[in-house]
Amino acid sequence: MNITKSISAIEISGRFDAHEATSFRETIEQELTTSSNIRLSLAEVEFVDSTALAELVRAMKKCREQGGDLILSEVSGPVAVILELTKLDAAFTIE
């Protein structure tokens, strides 16, 4: 028996703030139609504001509701610190 687990990969870059929230949400919802596991690369993200953090939490909950997860990967320094300061680093799966 072969078990395969499909993981979608998304990469975002630049400034992730409220201006980008709608676009991000639409992308996540589109990905969720094919996979409940999403790997989100944040290597090139310079800043996330509170709206963006809320979108990340929302995306994580959606993935987990469907039995998967949102995995944050290659988290940039500023984003890592912001997650740490908001204590959201404990809530996400980060690799």
Place this chain on the structure above:
Amino acid sequence: MTASSLSDYHQWASTPLSTKPAYSVVIPAYNEAWRVVPTIGAVATYMSSLGQPWELIIADDGSTDETAALVADLDLVNLHLLTGTPNQGKGHAVRRGMLAARGDVVLFADADQSTPIEQFEDLLGELNQGSDVVVGSRAADGSEVSNKSAARHLMSQGLKFLVTTGFQIPVSDTQCGFKLFTREAARTLFSHQVIDDFSFDLEVLFLAKKFGLQISEVPVTWIDAPGSKVDAAKVAAKFLTDLVTIRFNDIRGRYNQENHDVTKADLIEDRSIKASLDGNACNDDENSSHREPVDDGPTSYDSTVGADRTSTTKHEVKL
């Protein structure tokens, strides 16, 4: 961003400075609970990566939301929280922060990261060329502006016309919340500056020109942060009033240098340092009139405090 940059941040976050800071970053905040923590994270990560001792000052304007509590709970040892009476105005908050700053150069930056902190080095380069004040500009050649509303754009153009024709201030954008000062310039300008609301930027630049300081302008990238509290119509009306106020103050001699010693700076600095050493926030608005200088004695935090505090006993101080 490297692992060493994160290490630099963690070092800054947990180890009190053993020397006077090279850089101070002052961020005014009024009801910024929704966005102040990400801004602190971005600023702290970047500034720590520069490899110089630095301090962060959050000048809370007596927020009625959780801003002050959130900042205090971060427990970052080189972050100093100044608290105050509710909503005295942005100019009031910035003044408290700038006068408390101990860095060789002092950056004032808005709480919304609309001018990303990574542009600090662009302004620093200009300061190192001999300028006393470097203004981040959204109007200079090379600037990039995103998501700015038509109303704000129109207001900016109007203000630019008034400032350049009425005050001969040699910058195209007086209001961008990203300005760098030498410590001496910051102390001189903010100990004279009296306007408490958003027109303080113009007043500070007017004073810089009046005092013969070197002002430069650097183009910046600016992104209009959602949730901006700027009401273009109200701002324009108030700005016009303040233009007259600044002229009137000048004519009355309120900005004459002999009328101002560094009393406010010394008092604020003393109390901020004491609060920092005690691990507490500093309330700058308690007993705000008829203050006598506080003589806590020199501290290891800043050995220059005692020297600067001379001849301050005869002045009434209103913060």
